[in-house]
Amino acid sequence: MISIFLAAGDILNWAKLELGGTATAFSPRPYAEELLLCQRFFERQDNILIKVPPALTSFDQTFPYRTQKRCSASMQVYSPSGTAGKVGLFLQQRLG
Numbered sequence: 001m002i003s004i005f006l007a008a009g010d011i012l013n014w015a016k017l018e019l020g021g022t023a024t025a026f027s028p029r030p031y032a033e034e035l036l037l038c039q040r041f042f043e044r045q046d047n048i049l050i051k052v053p054p055a056l057t058s059f060d061q062t063f064p065y066r067t068q069k070r071c072s073a074s075m076q077v078y079s080p081s082g083t084a085g086k087v088g089l090f091l092q093q094r095l096g
Helices: 031-039
Strands: none
Touching: none
16 A cells, blocks of 8 residues: 655656665656557547448448557447437538
């Protein structure tokens, strides 16, 4: 168990936990590396538009991930209004 007590107004920045009695200097990861490590657990893609011929009633689509996931991934789709499990339908009209 670890207990950290801060006085009112104190801020704890750049903390790391180490085993043993010797502390080593903290060296933060580069932003791009940290982002890729976070994306192993979560990734969001917005405003994906897919052209589907009108005669089709179903289709398959591949969505490439930005980085390899830590475990088997799952996906949730949302409508433009934010309803889970619904896909928005956009009709394209030809302009004369």
